[in-house]
Amino acid sequence: MNLRIPGPTPVPAEVAQAGAAEMINHRGPEFAALIKRTTEGVKTVFQTQNDVLTLTTSGSGGMESALVNHVSAGDPVLIVTVGVFGKRFVDLGNVYGARVTELAFDFGSAADPARIDEALRADPSIKTVFVTHNETSTGVTNVDLPEIARIAHSHDCLLIVDAISSLSSIPCPVDEWDLDVVVSGSQKGWMVAPGLAFVSVNERAWERQRQNQQPRFYFDLQRAKAALESGQTPWTPAVSLYFQLDHALGLMLAEGLDSIHARHKRMARMTRDGIRSLGLELFASEGVESDTVTAVKVPEGIDGGQLTKVAREEFGTVFAGGQGELRGKIFRFGHLGWVREDDVQQGLQALEGTLDRLGYRVAGRA
Numbered sequence: 001m002n003l004r005i006p007g008p009t010p011v012p013a014e015v016a017q018a019g020a021a022e023m024i025n026h027r028g029p030e031f032a033a034l035i036k037r038t039t040e041g042v043k044t045v046f047q048t049q050n051d052v053l054t055l056t057t058s059g060s061g062g063m064e065s066a067l068v069n070h071v072s073a074g075d076p077v078l079i080v081t082v083g084v085f086g087k088r089f090v091d092l093g094n095v096y097g098a099r100v101t102e103l104a105f106d107f108g109s110a111a112d113p114a115r116i117d118e119a120l121r122a123d124p125s126i127k128t129v130f131v132t133h134n135e136t137s138t139g140v141t142n143v144d145l146p147e148i149a150r151i152a153h154s155h156d157c158l159l160i161v162d163a164i165s166s167l168s169s170i171p172c173p174v175d176e177w178d179l180d181v182v183v184s185g186s187q188k189g190w191m192v193a194p195g196l197a198f199v200s201v202n203e204r205a206w207e208r209q210r211q212n213q214q215p216r217f218y219f220d221l222q223r224a225k226a227a228l229e230s231g232q233t234p235w236t237p238a239v240s241l242y243f244q245l246d247h248a249l250g251l252m253l254a255e256g257l258d259s260i261h262a263r264h265k266r267m268a269r270m271t272r273d274g275i276r277s278l279g280l281e282l283f284a285s286e287g288v289e290s291d292t293v294t295a296v297k298v299p300e301g302i303d304g305g306q307l308t309k310v311a312r313e314e315f316g317t318v319f320a321g322g323q324g325e326l327r328g329k330i331f332r333f334g335h336l337g338w339v340r341e342d343d344v345q346q347g348l349q350a351l352e353g354t355l356d357r358l359g360y361r362v363a364g365r366a
């Protein structure tokens with residue numbers, strides 16, 4: 001199968017194999033050495049000197065940890081949304097009793113920093129801003145993230161970033177952009193199976209945590225930091241995923257961050273060009289298209305559900321459908337992690353075959 005969804009992404013055989021190694025004591029010296037090494041590697045990819053905690057949880061768990069450690073019930077927060085995953089922060093905020101102001105941008109477009117500035121001017125009591133770096137549901141990157149960070153800080157706000165589907169694939173230099181809390185997830189560009197979330201925390205965020213009254217237990221980042229100092233995690237970690245991560249980081253650091261970012265840019269351009277040449281329309285506005293996932297409008301007269309079904313069953317290629325209100329209207333072509341020209345080429349051929357099979361005719365072709 002050519003897994004062309006925006007996560008989980010293909011895991012190289014050698015990474016999968018690394019995960020099959022003999023189990024070790026998670027309170028012993030081998031694990032201490034392992035977590036020290038993987039934490040250093042993850043920090044290199046985050047381009048940060050901040051603390052980075054690895055949690056055994058999915059990306060949403062990482063998001064929940066970012067919320068519960070920095071926001072108490074009743075706190076006013078601004079949540080900037082450009083799609084389904086931004087709205088997950090809204091759901092989380094509501095569940096934990098935060099006073100949520102959502103600044104929603106149309107699906108397909110990116111966040112406008114000037115409107116974030118306006119929203120923060122309108123309510124100076126807001127001291128926390130949430131934003132998604134790369135919105136996987138719409139194939140949009142919030143390219144103005146550095147400016148959003150500058151604006152948030154100018155209002156004395158903490159900025160919490162979901163970089164789950166960007167970090168490791170698209171540049172997101174945490175220290176250079178001064179991002180306070182950043183979350184990523186193993187099943188995206190990291191070439192590791194699902195189950196680990198990475199959360200970076202800077203001094204501004206630790207300071208907030210020390211004052212934050214919100215009860216938390218499994219996701220308490222201060223506990224995770226204290227445990228890490230003795231080479232452990234507070235709870236039993238997904239040790240096999242750490243084995244995978246260790247191996248995948250070796251591959252990533254050997255390739256080099258700049259090369260990884262350039263490869264993702266190349267794969268994304270190839271995907272977009274191929275899709276346009278089939279006469280299809282991209283969902284993301286021009287200039288903010290994601291380099292990890294391309295969202296495509298399902299052409300008039302074609303059933304989106306049929307498209308992903310035929311691609312999978314007859315062409316061995318798995319595309320993702322649309323989520324929420326975009327179900328049936330778009331499909332998504334993932335190109336992140338362990339992806340090369342051949343994978344994209346095959347994906348495009350499968351798409352062309354699928355469309356042909358569904359009776360769609362590319363303009364200008366026989």
Ligand SMILES: Cc1ncc(COP(=O)(O)O)c(C=O)c1O
Nearest residue numbers: 058059060085134136164165185
């Ligand atoms: C941008 C973004 N945020 C959050 C999530 C949620 O992560 P998970 O499904 O691992 O909980 C995803 C995963 O698809 C994502 O792409």
